[in-house]
Amino acid sequence: MKCKKCGAKASVNMRQHKLALCKEHYLEWVPEQTARFIKKYEMFTHYEKILVAVSGGKDSLGLWDILVRLGYQADGLYLGLGIDEGINYSHESQRLAQKYADEHQLKLHVVDIEKEYGQPIPVLADKSHRGYGKPCAVCGLAKRHEMNRIARDLGYDVLATGHNLDDEAAVLFGNTLAWASEFLLRQGPVLPSADGLARKVKPLCRFYEREMTAYCLARGIEYIYEECPFAEGSQSIYYKELLNQLETARPGAKLTFYLRFLEARKSGELFIENNVERAHLHPCSRCGQPTSAPDICSFCRMIEKVNAVTES
Amino acid sequence: MKCKKCGAKASVNMRQHKLALCKEHYLEWVPEQTARFIKKYEMFTHYEKILVAVSGGKDSLGLWDILVRLGYQADGLYLGLGIDEGINYSHESQRLAQKYADEHQLKLHVVDIEKEYGQPIPVLADKSHRGYGKPCAVCGLAKRHEMNRIARDLGYDVLATGHNLDDEAAVLFGNTLAWASEFLLRQGPVLPSADGLARKVKPLCRFYEREMTAYCLARGIEYIYEECPFAEGSQSIYYKELLNQLETARPGAKLTFYLRFLEARKSGELFIENNVERAHLHPCSRCGQPTSAPDICSFCRMIEKVNAVTES
Numbered sequence: 001m002k003c004k005k006c007g008a009k010a011s012v013n014m015r016q017h018k019l020a021l022c023k024e025h026y027l028e029w030v031p032e033q034t035a036r037f038i039k040k041y042e043m044f045t046h047y048e049k050i051l052v053a054v055s056g057g058k059d060s061l062g063l064w065d066i067l068v069r070l071g072y073q074a075d076g077l078y079l080g081l082g083i084d085e086g087i088n089y090s091h092e093s094q095r096l097a098q099k100y101a102d103e104h105q106l107k108l109h110v111v112d113i114e115k116e117y118g119q120p121i122p123v124l125a126d127k128s129h130r131g132y133g134k135p136c137a138v139c140g141l142a143k144r145h146e147m148n149r150i151a152r153d154l155g156y157d158v159l160a161t162g163h164n165l166d167d168e169a170a171v172l173f174g175n176t177l178a179w180a181s182e183f184l185l186r187q188g189p190v191l192p193s194a195d196g197l198a199r200k201v202k203p204l205c206r207f208y209e210r211e212m213t214a215y216c217l218a219r220g221i222e223y224i225y226e227e228c229p230f231a232e233g234s235q236s237i238y239y240k241e242l243l244n245q246l247e248t249a250r251p252g253a254k255l256t257f258y259l260r261f262l263e264a265r266k267s268g269e270l271f272i273e274n275n276v277e278r279a280h281l282h283p284c285s286r287c288g289q290p291t292s293a294p295d296i297c298s299f300c301r302m303i304e305k306v307n308a309v310t311e312s
Numbered sequence: 313m314k315c316k317k318c319g320a321k322a323s324v325n326m327r328q329h330k331l332a333l334c335k336e337h338y339l340e341w342v343p344e345q346t347a348r349f350i351k352k353y354e355m356f357t358h359y360e361k362i363l364v365a366v367s368g369g370k371d372s373l374g375l376w377d378i379l380v381r382l383g384y385q386a387d388g389l390y391l392g393l394g395i396d397e398g399i400n401y402s403h404e405s406q407r408l409a410q411k412y413a414d415e416h417q418l419k420l421h422v423v424d425i426e427k428e429y430g431q432p433i434p435v436l437a438d439k440s441h442r443g444y445g446k447p448c449a450v451c452g453l454a455k456r457h458e459m460n461r462i463a464r465d466l467g468y469d470v471l472a473t474g475h476n477l478d479d480e481a482a483v484l485f486g487n488t489l490a491w492a493s494e495f496l497l498r499q500g501p502v503l504p505s506a507d508g509l510a511r512k513v514k515p516l517c518r519f520y521e522r523e524m525t526a527y528c529l530a531r532g533i534e535y536i537y538e539e540c541p542f543a544e545g546s547q548s549i550y551y552k553e554l555l556n557q558l559e560t561a562r563p564g565a566k567l568t569f570y571l572r573f574l575e576a577r578k579s580g581e582l583f584i585e586n587n588v589e590r591a592h593l594h595p596c597s598r599c600g601q602p603t604s605a606p607d608i609c610s611f612c613r614m615i616e617k618v619n620a621v622t623e624s
Binding site: 176177178179181184185238242245246249253256257260261263264268269270271272 | 488489490491493496497550554557558561565568569572573575576580581582583584
């Protein structure tokens with residue numbers, strides 16, 4: 001297999017794009033494509049300040065690397081979740097995020113959940129009795145809350161996450177199996193900003209997971225190989241496996257599924273307009289972040305519950 | 313496992329409904345449910361004449377049996393497709409359809425494609441070069457055309473087919489993976505009548521395939537076990553297998569997928585109204601059936617092409 005651009009030996013073959021590239025041209029192609037997606041979905045401009053949610057994994061470190069290479073003003077945010085599970089997960093992922101930042105002289109904000117709220121994620125989850133024995137729901141809630149808080153407090157315009165196509169297609173698949181209207185009408189590469197909420201964007205949403213792996217390997221970016229230990233057996237991993245079966249039978253199926261959805265949403269040929277009112281958001285009386293819950297937001301309520309349990 | 317109704321030994325266990333029944337109560341339950349679906353989706357009344365498309369398989373014979381047991385005026389239509397493939401498929405399926413009709417003193421119309429149009433389905437498909445070497449596209453076209461023609465010529469109000477949940481969910485899955493708007497906005501248990509087109513209904517759309525198998529076995533209905541030999545390797549069978557995986561992991565997933573789709577369609581919370589105009593249908597200048605194609609309908613065009621090839 002030869003590189004389509006220069007004829008040298010290809011190191012990445014993308015059947016879904018009928019495209020093979022050598023390492024050098026692959027490292028050009030990925031940012032070019034990313035720039036195209038950023039423009040196509042009107043994610044942000046070079047004048048805006050971007051906060052990249054960095055987990056230490058290949059997607060978020062790859063994203064940060066690409067954005068910096070494209071000349072965007074992108075700082076990182078690492079959230080210390082306090083997940084250990086015998087593999088020192090959080091500690092190791094923080095080390096790798098910090099290593100990347102240091103090597104490239106980039107600014108990485110580090111926020112530690114335990115320092116801020118007294119307990120690491122697994123304990124918060126346990127004490128708040130949310131999520132049926134898994135900390136994933138509380139973790140998601142905390143991450144959304146903290147990312148928004150930091151973006152707002154530090155004056156970032158945009159919050160960028162490293163969700164790739166496999167992530168997005170799996171979420172779409174789950175929402176579709178349940179025909180979850182509210183989520184289907186909202187899912188996309190850009191969630192517009194609202195009062196006190198930064199715009200959220202997913203510049204990697206059209207890259208296959210393996211494309212991001214290849215990018216990080218080719219760039220020599222050291223990232224944490226392990227998935228979060230709590231992800232094992234999750235619905236989302238199950239959906240990814242099903243979609244991978246489909247992809248193997250028909251290369252490109254996953255991308256088509258996601259892109260045709262975005263097209264159908266945009267064209268108005270299938271779905272109604274998203275008429276979810278953002279108007280009913282009001283500031284949480286505790287943290288000031290926008291919430292649709294009465295009085296205080298879900299995150300503050302969770303913390304309150306944990307504190308009550310801990311003190312009693 | 314005990315029958316929920318009488319406590320006797322259950323012979324059918326439906327995990328998806330959390331319901332186990334003995335043979336006797338299962339044979340009551342299936343028609344009761346069917347009657348409920350007929351009413352819920354406003355399929356037809358006892359005053360209307362129903363033509364059941366009978367293939368000799370479990371679904372269509374089961375459907376005919378249920379409708380007759382429920383007191384509906386239901387005659388059968390068997391279409392002789394001329395499929396042999398070394399297993400005498402059409403001949404055997406016709407024999408079983410006729411056997412059921414004779415044993416129950418029911419009227420079965422038999423229409424033979426070869427007698428009507430000079431060639432059996434595989435030859436029509438071959439000569440018309442449709443469907444990439446598989447006769448399935450031509451077979452579908454011919455079945456739709458002939459069913460409509462007979463229903464209209466013989467004055468039936470409704471055309472009922474034996475599509476079960478597995479069939480419907482597989483079609484929905486395929487349409488969803490491609491976000492095929494036109495099909496998604498139309499798919500459902502009832503296709504309303506239009507000028508010269510009988511209403512089409514699928515009273516078994518909420519029964520799992522295995523529920524229909526169990527019904528026919530319990531009723532002692534002899535049906536053809538073989539699938540059409542041309543179905544092997546089809547997209548639809550592939551989707552059925554994927555959905556069966558999902559169903560195994562989460563009993564009821566297939567039913568939820570289909571029912572939530574129908575609900576979302578009906579509620580208007582997700583999809584736009586189906587605004588496909590039926591107004592642009594006009595009668596085919598050859599057969600008189602409604603068509604959106606200019607001048608003659610796709611079926612007549614196919615037959616014309618085959619005749620031209622055959623004569624030359």
